[in-house]
Amino acid sequence: MKVLIAGGGTGGHVYPGIAIAKELKERDINTEILFVGTENGLENKIVPGEGFELKTIHSKGFKRKAITENFKTISVNFQGLLDSYRIVSNFKPDIAIGTGGYVTGPVLLICSFMRIKTVIHESNVIPGVTNKILSRFVDRIALSYEETKKYFNKRIAGKIVVTGNPVRKDIFIYRKSEAKKALGFDVSKPLIVSVGGSRGAANINKTVLSYLNNYMPSNIQFLFITGENQYESIIKQCNMLKNKDVKVIPYAYNMPVVYAAADLIICRAGAMTISELIACGKPSILIPSPYVAENHQEYNARTLEKIGAAKVILEKDLDEKILYNYINEIIYNNDKLKAMSESAKSLSKPDALDQIVDLMYTLARS
Numbered sequence: 355m356k357v358l359i360a361g362g363g364t365g366g367h368v369y370p371g372i373a374i375a376k377e378l379k380e381r382d383i384n385t386e387i388l389f390v391g392t393e394n395g396l397e398n399k400i401v402p403g404e405g406f407e408l409k410t411i412h413s414k415g416f417k418r419k420a421i422t423e424n425f426k427t428i429s430v431n432f433q434g435l436l437d438s439y440r441i442v443s444n445f446k447p448d449i450a451i452g453t454g455g456y457v458t459g460p461v462l463l464i465c466s467f468m469r470i471k472t473v474i475h476e477s478n479v480i481p482g483v484t485n486k487i488l489s490r491f492v493d494r495i496a497l498s499y500e501e502t503k504k505y506f507n508k509r510i511a512g513k514i515v516v517t518g519n520p521v522r523k524d525i526f527i528y529r530k531s532e533a534k535k536a537l538g539f540d541v542s543k544p545l546i547v548s549v550g551g552s553r554g555a556a557n558i559n560k561t562v563l564s565y566l567n568n569y570m571p572s573n574i575q576f577l578f579i580t581g582e583n584q585y586e587s588i589i590k591q592c593n594m595l596k597n598k599d600v601k602v603i604p605y606a607y608n609m610p611v612v613y614a615a616a617d618l619i620i621c622r623a624g625a626m627t628i629s630e631l632i633a634c635g636k637p638s639i640l641i642p643s644p645y646v647a648e649n650h651q652e653y654n655a656r657t658l659e660k661i662g663a664a665k666v667i668l669e670k671d672l673d674e675k676i677l678y679n680y681i682n683e684i685i686y687n688n689d690k691l692k693a694m695s696e697s698a699k700s701l702s703k704p705d706a707l708d709q710i711v712d713l714m715y716t717l718a719r720s
């Protein structure tokens with residue numbers, strides 16, 4: 355089978371595609387897979403790094419209230435349709451799946467016009483504009499949440515399947531002690547990880563930096579993932595670089611190992627991060643991004659908070675003292691850590707990836 359996977363921009367739109375690609379290869383090593391993204395997205399590092407081929411097209415997202423810029427966007431996306439036509443005609447996929455981001459627009463539209471079987475996956479509760487438009491053209495729409503159905507036109511209800519978010523299967527394979535060792539940490543001390551989504555989060559970084567410089571106790575360890583763009587400036591300001599209990603890195607290409615090693619994670623509440631925390635049952639302190647459509651990250655975060663799987667700090671209330679208090683309340687209390695972990699796991703949909711891949715096989719053969 356030949357499978358085209360379109361998705362890009364942020365990690366949250368690329369890793370579901372990686373999970374799907376690895377599962378397809380696992381089931382049949384002869385499956386041919388081609389990723390399509392844009393030149394500026396994180397897919398340019400992630401996809402080749404995971405051993406898959408990536409082709410890029412011109413594509414740009416429309417902005418609300420930016421009429422002049424949107425004229426340019428129309429012309430970029432027209433070029434994107436031509437690029438997509440060239441790629442799709444050469445590769446001749448049996449099926450194409452879009453895993454999010456505006457790059458999926460031109461690619462899936464072309465596939466649909468060329469009568470290639472098409473699926474889109476929506477990882478958030480509130481669907482993105484591109485997926486709403488594509489929903490009319492594609493054959494199947496895989497959703498992560500039942501309540502997302504209401505955002506789509508009733509006439510296309512028959513195409514919708516609720517699957518959950520496909521998380522990378524290697525997230526389940528590492529043991530905590532092995533993972534801590536692999537990352538160079540002491541297995542006997544608790545490890546806290548902070549990560550601000552795939553691109554880093556400036557306000558989380560600022561607070562974590564101040565926590566490390568002023569409040570970090572000696573009996574814990576810390577992995578500080580800053581995001582590529584902020585790394586240089588953070589290491590210049592961090593006084594803890596010589597402390598062997600603290601590691602600062604720009605990006606984790608081995609996130610499954612990081613999840614396995616962590617005792618507590620401080621992070622944003624993007625769709626994939628939440629699904630991964632649930633899948634591996636990790637206690638978390640969530641600081642939802644206030645800069646996202648319809649405040650969907652706070653909604654995601656509150657779902658975990660309600661069942662006791664996470665603590666939530668809104669960015670407006672965030673400072674190193676509140677972070678210090680929340681960390682202290684959780685990290686030394688094994689019963690609490692265990693209860694948070696169990697609560698997170700209770701939301702798990704472990705067969706989401708299998709369901710999506712089964713759906714793709716059924717559709718490709720129909």
Ligand SMILES: CC(=O)N[C@H]1[C@@H](OP(=O)(O)OP(=O)(O)OC[C@H]2O[C@@H](n3ccc(=O)[nH]c3=O)[C@H](O)[C@@H]2O)O[C@H](CO)[C@@H](O)[C@@H]1O
Binds near residue numbers: 365550625
């Ligand atoms: C799926 C989705 O809609 N994601 C949203 C999310 O993207 P964003 O990509 O930031 O966040 P997600 O939580 O959805 O996904 C992050 C992904 O990157 C991985 N990761 C992250 C850091 C790292 O060092 N290594 C690594 O592998 C995580 O394990 C996860 O798989 O928030 C953005 C705004 O803040 C929105 O624009 C995006 O639409």
